[in-house]
Amino acid sequence: MDYLPFIQENLRSTAWFRPELALTFGAVLLFLLDLVWRDAATRVSRLSAATLVVLGVAAALLAVQPADAQMLFNGMIANDALSIFFKWLFLAAAALTVIISAQAKDIRPERSGEFQAILLTVVLGLFLMASSANLLMIYLSLELVSIGSYILTGFKKGDRKAVEASLKYVIYGGVASGVMLFGMSYLYGLTGTADLPEMARRIGTLSQTMAQAQAMGGQAAIRLTLILAVIFVLAGIGYKVAAVPWHMWCPDVYEGAPTPFTGFLSVGPKAAGFAVALRFFYGAFAAQPGTPLFDAQGLGAAVAGIPWPAVIGVVAAITMTLGNFTALGQTNLKRLLAYSSIAHAGYTLMGLSALSKTGMQSVMIYMSIYLIMNLGAFLAVIVVAQTTGSESIYEYRGLGKRAPLAATAFAVFLFSLTGIPPFAGFIGKYYLFLAVLERASGPAGNWWMALAICGALNSAVSLYYYARVLKAMFLESPYRDEPMGAAIGHRMLLGAFSAAVLVFGVAPGLLVQWTERSLQLFRG
Amino acid sequence: MVPSSYYLALAAILFSIGLFGVVSKRNILIVFMCIELMLNAANLTFLAFARQSGNMAGHAIAFFVIAVAAAEAAVGLAIVIAIYRTRGTLHMDEVRVLRD
Numbered sequence: 001m002d003y004l005p006f007i008q009e010n011l012r013s014t015a016w017f018r019p020e021l022a023l024t025f026g027a028v029l030l031f032l033l034d035l036v037w038r039d040a041a042t043r044v045s046r047l048s049a050a051t052l053v054v055l056g057v058a059a060a061l062l063a064v065q066p067a068d069a070q071m072l073f074n075g076m077i078a079n080d081a082l083s084i085f086f087k088w089l090f091l092a093a094a095a096l097t098v099i100i101s102a103q104a105k106d107i108r109p110e111r112s113g114e115f116q117a118i119l120l121t122v123v124l125g126l127f128l129m130a131s132s133a134n135l136l137m138i139y140l141s142l143e144l145v146s147i148g149s150y151i152l153t154g155f156k157k158g159d160r161k162a163v164e165a166s167l168k169y170v171i172y173g174g175v176a177s178g179v180m181l182f183g184m185s186y187l188y189g190l191t192g193t194a195d196l197p198e199m200a201r202r203i204g205t206l207s208q209t210m211a212q213a214q215a216m217g218g219q220a221a222i223r224l225t226l227i228l229a230v231i232f233v234l235a236g237i238g239y240k241v242a243a244v245p246w247h248m249w250c251p252d253v254y255e256g257a258p259t260p261f262t263g264f265l266s267v268g269p270k271a272a273g274f275a276v277a278l279r280f281f282y283g284a285f286a287a288q289p290g291t292p293l294f295d296a297q298g299l300g301a302a303v304a305g306i307p308w309p310a311v312i313g314v315v316a317a318i319t320m321t322l323g324n325f326t327a328l329g330q331t332n333l334k335r336l337l338a339y340s341s342i343a344h345a346g347y348t349l350m351g352l353s354a355l356s357k358t359g360m361q362s363v364m365i366y367m368s369i370y371l372i373m374n375l376g377a378f379l380a381v382i383v384v385a386q387t388t389g390s391e392s393i394y395e396y397r398g399l400g401k402r403a404p405l406a407a408t409a410f411a412v413f414l415f416s417l418t419g420i421p422p423f424a425g426f427i428g429k430y431y432l433f434l435a436v437l438e439r440a441s442g443p444a445g446n447w448w449m450a451l452a453i454c455g456a457l458n459s460a461v462s463l464y465y466y467a468r469v470l471k472a473m474f475l476e477s478p479y480r481d482e483p484m485g486a487a488i489g490h491r492m493l494l495g496a497f498s499a500a501v502l503v504f505g506v507a508p509g510l511l512v513q514w515t516e517r518s519l520q521l522f523r524g
Numbered sequence: 525m526v527p528s529s530y531y532l533a534l535a536a537i538l539f540s541i542g543l544f545g546v547v548s549k550r551n552i553l554i555v556f557m558c559i560e561l562m563l564n565a566a567n568l569t570f571l572a573f574a575r576q577s578g579n580m581a582g583h584a585i586a587f588f589v590i591a592v593a594a595a596e597a598a599v600g601l602a603i604v605i606a607i608y609r610t611r612g613t614l615h616m617d618e619v620r621v622l623r624d
Contacts, residue, residue, distance in 0.1 A: 136585045143592045150599050154606060163606045164619050170600045171555055175546050177596075178562030181589060182539050185566045185582075189532075189573035194581045252622040 006074060013072035016079045018061040019087065020127050026054030027120040034113025044112045048102035051116040055095050055123075062087055069522040075195050076137045078279070080522035083131035085364060085515065086275045089371055090126040090268055094119060096375055096493070097264040103487035104382050106258035107155065115155060119264070122148035126268050130275040133283070133522075135184045135194040138276055139177070142236060145269055146173045153257040153265075165256020172249035176239035183232025186225055200284040230308075234315075237280065240273030241345045244319040254338035259385060262334060263378030266341045271367040277352055278360055281308060282521055309439070310447065312353035317454045320346025324461045333381050333391045336465060337374070340417060343462060344370055347432055350455055354435040354448075357519060362431035364515040369428040369504055373416040376497035380410035383486045383494070396469060398478025406486060407473045409494040414466040416501045419459050424504035427511075429459065531572035539565035550616045552607065556600050563593045 014021065033050055037043050062084065069080040098116060101107050107115050125144030132138045150173065154166025188194050191202040206222070238246040254262045323343030330336040348370075351362035381391060383406045388395040399407040416423035433452055440448040486494075504511055538561055545558030567586045574582025604614065611618055 136581075136588055139585075140588060140592065143596065147595055147599050150603065154603055157606055158610065160610050160621050163603065163610050164621055166603050167552065167607055167619060168622070170596070170603055171546070171552075171559070174556070174559040174596060174600065175543070175562070178539075178542070178559055178566065181563060181566040182569065185535075185569035185573065188570060188582060188585075189576075192573075192577050192579055194585065255622055 009074055013077075016065055016070070016072055017077075018065065019058040020124055022054065022058040022061055023120050023124040023127065026051075026057070027117045027124070029054070030113055030117035030120060034117065037113075038110075044102055044109050047113045047116055048098050051098045051120065052095060054120060055091055055098070059088075059091050062091070069520060071133065071197075071522070075197075076134045077128070077131045078133035078522045079131060081518040081520040082278065082364075082522075083127075083275070085518035086130035086271060086367075087127050089271050089368055090123055090130070093264055093268045093271075093371055093375065094123045097260055099489060099493065100263065100375075100379055100382065101258075101260035103489045104258075104260050105386060106260060106382075111155070115152065115261075118148050118151055119261075122152070122264075122268070126272040129272040132276070133196045133279065135188060135196070135199075138280075139181055139184065139236075142180075142240065142276070143177060145240075145272065146177065149173075149265060149269065152261045153253055155258050155261070159256075161256040162258070163256075165253045169249050169253045172239065172246075176236050176246055179232050180236025180239075183229045183235070186229035187233065190222065190226060190229065196279065196283045203284060231311075233280065237273050237277045238315070241270050241277070241348070242342050243315055243345050243349060244322050244342070247319070247323070247342045247345075250342055251335045251338040254341070255332060255334045255391075259334065259378060259382045259391075263375045263382075266337070266374050266378065267367075267371040270341070270345060271371065274348060274352065274363050274367055278363060279521065281312070281352065281355065282360060309353045309355050310444075312349055312355075313447070313451050316346050316349035316353055317451055318346075319343070319349060320455065320458045324458050324465075327462070327465045330465070331393045333384075333393060333396070333469070334378075336393070336469070337377055337381070340462065340465075341374065343458065344374075344417070346458070347429065347455060350451060351432040351435045353451070354439050356435060356438060358431070358438055359435040360521075361512075361515050361519060362428075362435040364518065365431050365508075365511060366428040368511060368515075369416075369424045369501075372497055372500045372504070373413045373423075373425055376409065376494065376501065377413040377417065379490060379493055379497065380406050380413065383490050384484070386486065387484045393469060393472055394479075396472045397476040398473070398481075399484070400474040402478055402480075402482070403484040403486065405491060406484070406494060409498045410473065411470055412498040412501055414469060416505070418463045418466050420463075422502065422505045424501045424508070427505055427508040429455075431512075528572040528576040531568055535565045535568040535572065538562075538568065552604055552614045552616060552619075555616070556597065556604070559600075560593060560597065563589055 030047065030050060033047060037046055040046060072079050097119065101115065122145055125141050125148060128137065128141035129145060132141050150166055150170045153169050154162050156162040187199065190206065191199045193199050193202060235246055242250040254266065257265060320343045323339050323346055327336050327339035327343065330339060348363055348366050351359045351366060383403070384395055384399065385391055412423060416425035419425045419429040433455060436448050436452045440452065542558045542561035542565060546555055549555050549558065567589050570582040570585050574580065607619065608614060
C-alpha cells in the first residue's frame with residue numbers, strides 16, 4: 001500500500017488548519033508560561049493577556065485563511081463557510097470569558113494559567129466539532145470538549161458543590177457519549193462508512209431500496225435499526241445542547257461550576273452542538289439537492305421513511321416547555337439561567353426542525369445573539385456575587401439602587417432573552433418563528449402551526465420568571481443600602497454587551513447578511 | 525468462523541448491562557465501570573461490522589475509542605478522589621448538595 005498520497009494530503013490540509021494549530025500550541029505555551037510566571041505579582045493579567053494573544057493569532061489566521069470550501073485530512077474535516085461562522089463565535093466567546101475571568105474571584109491566581117490553557121483546548125475541541133465530517137471526528141471532538149469541561153467545572157477542588165457538579169457532569173457525559181458511540185457503530189454497520197457525505201449518499205440509496213421493499217412488506221428491521229441508531233446519536237448532540245431528555249446535568253453543572261466558565265459553557269458547547277446537528281441532519285438525513293426527493297419535497301423531506309422534522313419538533317416543544325416551567329420555581333439565579341438555557345435550546349431546536357435554508361440561518365442567527373445576551377446575563381450574576389457572595393434572588397433586591405449600571409444591563413439582557421423588541425433576542429426569535437411558519441403552509445402544516453404556538457406560549461411563560469428578577473431589582477427595597485462596586489473591566493463589558501444587544505435588535509442587517517453568506521454546507 | 529451476528533448480540537447485551545448498571549448502581553466506581561462497559565460494547569459492534577464488511581475504518585475507530593476512554597477514566601477517577609476527600613464516601617446518595 002502506498003502511504004505517500006495520504007501524507008501529502010495531510011501536509012496540504014495544514015494550510016487550512018492553522019487556527020487550530022495556533023490554539024494547540026497556544027495551550028502548550030500557556031502551561032509553560034504558567035510555570036515561568038509562577039511568582040510574578042501580575043500573574044493573572046499577564047496570563048490572560050497571553051491567552052488573548054493566542055486567541056488573536058488564531059483569529060488572524062482564520063481571517064487570512066483561503067476561503068475555498070473543501071475536505072481536509074482525507075475527509076475527516078470539512079472546511080466550509082458554516083464551520084468558519086461557528087469558529088468566529090467560539091473565538092468571541094472564549095475571548096470574552098478570558099476577560100471576564102481575569103477580574104472574577106472564582107479562579108484563584110495560582111491556578112489561572114491552567115484555567116486558560118484548558119479553556120484553549122476546549123476551544124480547539126469546539127473548532128473541530130463545528131467542522132467534523134466523520135463519525136470518528138464528531139466523537140473525538142465532542143470528547144475533547146467534554147473532558148476539558150469536566151476539569152473546568154470542578155476547578156474549585158475543595159468546594160463540595162463544584163466537585164459534585166463535576167461528578168454529575170462526567171457521569172452524564174460518559175453515558176451520553178457511550179450511547180452516541182453505540183448509535184454510531186450501527187450507523188457505520190448499516191452504511192459501511194464513517195464519512196458523513198458518503199453516508200448521506202448511501203442512506204439515500206438505502207431509503208430507496210427500503211421504499212421498494214416496504215411495498216413488498218419487508219425490511220422493517222433495518223428501518224427500526226436506523227431509527228434507533230439516529231436517536232442514539234441524537235443523545236450525544238442533545239446532551240451538548242442540553243435538550244430534554246438529556247438535560248439533567250445542566251442545572252447542577254451550571255450551579256457548581258465557576259461562574260465565568262458557566263457563561264462559556266452555556267454558549268460555546270451549545271453552539272457547537274447545533275453546528276454538529278446542522279451538519280448531521282442537513283448533511284446526512286435531509287434530502288440532497290439535485291435528487292428527485294429534494295425536487296419533490298425540498299430539503300426537509302423525510303429520508304428513510306422517517307419524519308425527522310417531526311421528531312426534532314417534538315423534542316423542541318418538550319424541551320422549551322420543561323425548561324420554562326421548571327425555571328418558574330427557581331430562587332438561585334445560576335439555576336434559573338440554566339433552566340432558561342434549556343428553554344433556549346428548545347427554541348433553537350425549533351429552527352433546526354424546519355430542516356430548511358431559513359431554519360439553518362435562524363439557528364445561526366439565534367446562536368450568535370444568544371452568545372451576547374447570555375454571557376451578559378452571567379456577567380451580571382458574577383458582578384453581584386463578587387460583592388454578596390451569593391447567587392440567590394434575594395440578593396437582587398433593590399439592585400437598581402445599589403448598582404444601577406449592573407441592574408439596567410441585566411434588565412436589558414433579560415428582556416432580550418424573553419424576546420421583546422427592540423432587543424436582539426426578538427430578532428433571533430423572529431427568524432426561528434419565520435422558519436417554522438414557512439413550513440406551516442406546506443404538508444402537515446397544522447403541526448408546524450402547533451409548534452409555533454407552543455413556542456409563543458413558552459415565551460410568555462418565560463416572561464414571568466424573568467420579570468420576577470426585574471421586580472426584585474427595581475421594585476423591592478434592598479437589605480443593605482451601600483452601593484455595590486464592580487471591576488472596571490466588568491462595567492465596560494456590561495455596557496458593551498447591552499449596546500450590542502440594542503444594536504443587533506435595531507439593525508440586524510449585518511448579522512443576517514453574514515449568516516446568509518455562511519449557509520454553505522460542504523457535502524464532499 | 526463465528527457469524528458476526530453473535531458478536532452484535534453480545535455487544536447489545538453488554539451495552540444493556542452497562543446502561544442498566546449506570547442507572548441502578550449507587551457506588552461511583554461501579555458506575556464508571558458500567559460506562560466503560562458501554563464504550564466497549566460500541567467497540568465490539570464497530571469491530572464486528574468492520575470484519576463483516578472488510579472495511580478498516582471500524583478497526584481504527586476502536587483504537588481511538590480505547591484512548592479516549594482512558595483519558596476519560598483519568599479525569600473521572602481524579603474527580604472520584606476529590607469527591608472522597610470532600611465527603612469521605614463514594615455512595616451516590618451522599619452526593620446531593622445540588623438539587624432543586
